[in-house]
Amino acid sequence: MTKTKSSKFKENAMRAVFLGAACVSIIAVLLICIFLFANGLPTMAEIGVFKFLFGTEWAPENGKYGILPMIIGSIYVTAGAIIIGVPTGVLCAVFMAKFCPKGLYRFLKPTIDLLAGIPSIVYGFVALSVVVPIIRNFGGTGQNIITASLLLGIMILPTITSVTESSLRAVPDSYYEGALALGATHERSVFRAVLPAAKSGTLAGVILGVGRAIGETMAVSMIAGNQTVIPSSLTDGVRTLTTHIVIELGYSEGLHREALIATSVVLFVFILIINGCFSALKRREKQ
């Protein structure tokens, strides 16, 4: 009798432990929100929300805290990454799912996984010594929007490729076979019948990639030039929101430091919006 009682107690206790563990992720998100917003929002109010978000000048020594150049920098660089990474990633996924011979696939799949696993610091080093000298030929120092876009385009490739590939594989074979039977070539069947059917999965991969591009820090800080000025041409250096934080946090004090934390709030809101798009898309796909 006592034995069943104790085992019932154990059963309930462990259930509570499991439940507690499940709540950790909720608590973590809450904590992150609280710490960032509690530190960042008052600072934004102090500087002035409009002045902070749309101020074009960042000069902490003169009390000027405008982060518009960084916001625009992030947008430019991310757009560049999309232009380079999305077509390459999607086409590569098409190759993996519909063109790749089995023998080659055994090598290509680990390649994609490995590309995702390489630390961003290594990407930064290689970009610095391989890409920057090439881009320098187009004028400037070589540390500019083009370099950053190229690097980020490559870095988001594995994300886009693997998500798109699995959504391509989820399309029923009958779509492809039907198109083929109607006389379409292999390529036409894949691009006109299979790819459109995998549209939402592909879009989800692209959104994930965008999230990665906006959030990438170390590699970008090594090769983007990091000027706090709104770039006027593709060969101008840029500073993104992420690099802005990592570069200045180390030596900042007082309001300067607070302003950097407020910058991370802006970044965080960007990410929340992207995440929201992603989960909305996923939910629609399920229905």
Place this chain on the structure above:
Amino acid sequence: MNAINKISFKQKMKNYRKHPFSFALMLLVCLAALITAAALVTIIVYVLVRGIPHLSLSLFAWEYNSENVSMMPAIVNTVTMTVLSLLFAVPIGIFSAIYLVEYAKKGNKLVSAVRLTTETLSGIPSIVYGLFGYLMFNKALGWGYSMLGGALTLAIMILPLIMRTTEEALLAVPDSYREGSFGLGAGRLRTVFRIVLPSAIPGILSGVILAIGRIVGETAALIYTSGSVTGIPKNVMGSGRTLAIHMYALFSEGLHMDEAYATGVVLLVLVLLINWLSSLIAKKLEKK
């Protein structure tokens, strides 16, 4: 059967001549795959070529000093950091996955909240984690730069990864296992620990190994939490740099680029090894 549909290369080319647009598409698709593969090869070969000539025994000396920027302390710190982060993240990740799969009822409000938050967590960039860790552990709790603060930050960062892979592994265990165990009179807890978890271990392990890869390569989340002190800290409340931070620090000092590449070789080999291990386990799973 197969032979009927086989088209020779010549026929294929003839077909393409009729459809030049299809041919162009095919070339584009192959080009994209080539670019992807070339990117990886470039990175690996470049780091190896630049780094291997500078790998010397003195770089693995116990002491770091300004003449010999040894990476040994950084290697030890990386191991410590990995173990510490896993110590927090693995039990919590596995337990919460157990709750989601084995205990929660369908349509449970809490479950959808957990799913939403883990999705959010996996999308947050590492610099935001770093800043949060800095605000919470360094400032609010007053720990200063500490390995423990860095490890806790990373633990939150890898939590969604471990949760997701464990969940998938648990879901892959056939229900008949559970029914059999219940039928023999075992309770839910016993069933989970004796029947379900053991058969899910390979899947969980491959997730943990992927998480190790993320810890080893992480920079942005650690630079303001565990800091970049060059030695091995006496305890977990001390500051120490991991390999990736060591590499970044060498870059920003700008004096030891060759040694930075040598560090890069070690880092890259570690990551290659981790990935290989993970895929090896995953392959074993598929065979079963």
